[in-house]
Amino acid sequence: MPTPHDGLCTIGELAEQAGVTVKTVRFYSDRGLLPEASRSAGGHRRYGPDALGRLRLIRSLRTLGLPLPEVRRILDEEDEAGSALEDAVAGQLRGLGSQLRALRWREAALRLVQECPPGERAGRLRLIGAVPAPPSTAPLARFWRGWLPSRMPTRSTAAFLEVAVPQPPEDPAPAQVLAFARLNAFVCRPCTGAERPQPRAHAIAGAGGSAVLYAGLAEAYELAGTQLRGDREPRPGEALDSFVAAYVSAYGTRDTPDFRRMLAGQLAADPRIDRYWEWVAEVITPRGGPTEPTPGSAHDWLRAALEAQTAAATA
Template structure:
């Protein structure tokens, strides 16, 4: 391709053949991506026949927005379709995914401000200004770590957080952005200033190890109740309720009797509530225009209503 007597070309000729500027060729050369074959007597760079293909490959890789260090690693690998390229592309896709998610959240947040009544804009700006884009679930996880029994096994805590902390949707509508912002604010300030966060009686009764058993059993019961919620079934005694009661029986080392169920119903009715948290979770996870998705909170309410109905019927 090069017509010089030694088969080499100057930096200007290489740039012309590749359709780039001399400055671009020099940039890649200075960073070791495009080695020169030799220097002329006057100290000018000279490039071999393979330089053009290498430069075109560099441009292709850079057009994918791969950073220079990643391009260098790919070029150092003999096969450009090898593992280094796959890893670099996968890493870049992950970065782009995060960037796109952040942009979609910012777009929905802007629409939220644009579409709300002027009197509400200051409050909404305050709420969404406290949430990163893409949003972090760290405040929600911290809220639950303060709520859960101290010294509960890490594996049990992680399993509970997986169902209690909603993942922000990748492509939210303004209502979901507002719900998540309100959820974030709730998690940061769940109680009045100076007040302690109330704990359920079950945490004190079961202890750390017992609570691990309790929450594992409750997860199963909530899943069964969620099936009934999706079917719009009214609360009723059945498999889900039996699983719910069994979780407390196992945690307390008790027996499942009518008296136990009556005592449990009274205890749960007196326990502190965080209904607002679960209401906001439902708004975050429910797709626009879709049916409200069950949450552990709504499942708990369904099961408690079934327990109340059963104990009331037994008393009558």
């Protein structure tokens, strides 16, 4: 590439060898990414033997979408396989992943609007328009943090949020977009404390007891989920015993027929958010697959099993 007389080349020669315009070479030079070796007597830029390789590297990095500050950090490292390059590529991959998720979400949202009856389009547009793409689960997490007992241990709260807050699918169907948008609207609607009363179990167990309660309920819900996947009717058994044991441990009492009757009555009077769990099931159930159990559906199955058992004992 360099001319024989001094080993240097002009800006035009460098641009020709790299297959770019003179304007491109000047742009990178002016930003300090492509240093000049010297200037001619007439003030023209001259470049050394390593300029072509450096220019090609710059162009490759820019083609991958790396911004100029990232390109500069990579060029400052002598080893092209250094951490700056690895970090930049990883960052680009994360960004592209987020963009792809957003595009898939928007495509499903557009199909949702396209396929719905004309009379429903305005309402659906308002629903999905309130959800960013890709969607955020932060409003759902805030809803549950306000509902859970205050001063509940952080680890217990995180464990509950993991199962109560559904993650949006990577490649959603239109129905899943609609269900998630309804969840978002549900948790973001204005409401008073009277509209979102907490179960009596919170007041009885207290913050520490609630941590014990939710840990036990998680095990019971998992057992009940197996029953739900098998399409089994609510009935006594290991799942129900685990469910009752969670309340027994939290309340510091004993498992007796009287306690089970009291618990059944208390649970029947507790506030319900069935629609929330129905929408959660729609969000987490794979396309064409059987409905996935949720903490809500598991709780209902266990409560029905408890009511049936106490009713039979009374009879």
